Amino acid sequence: MAETVRRATRELIRREGRPMNRVEILAHLRHVGIEIAAADPGKRVGKIVWASNEYRHVGQGYWFKGEPVPE
Numbered sequence: 001m002a003e004t005v006r007r008a009t010r011e012l013i014r015r016e017g018r019p020m021n022r023v024e025i026l027a028h029l030r031h032v033g034i035e036i037a038a039a040d041p042g043k044r045v046g047k048i049v050w051a052s053n054e055y056r057h058v059g060q061g062y063w064f065k066g067e068p069v070p071e
Contacts, residue, residue: 001036001037001048002048004034005025005029005034005036005045005048005049006048006049006052006054008025008028008029008032008034009025009028009045009049009055009062010054012024012025012028013062013063013064017070018061018070019058019059019060019061019062019063019069019070020061020062021060021061021062022042022043022045022046022049022062023042024061025045025049025062026041026042026045029045049062050062053065
């Protein structure tokens with residue numbers, strides 16, 4: 001599940017071109033048919049993304065490590 005969440009998050013953030021928060025990411029996951037089996041799905045998504053080496057938390061969302069945050 002974690003790899004699926006990371007892949008879908010990567011595609012979403014690239015497409016949107018801005019940092020995305022866990023609520024937005026979860027809404028996208030649900031929209032594309034990915035359900036998160038957890039007591040608190042938003043918290044689980046946040047943990048998966050936060051724990052990844054690919055993203056960093058910036059302000060109110062997640063963006064790619066090593067890349068400048070868009071204005």
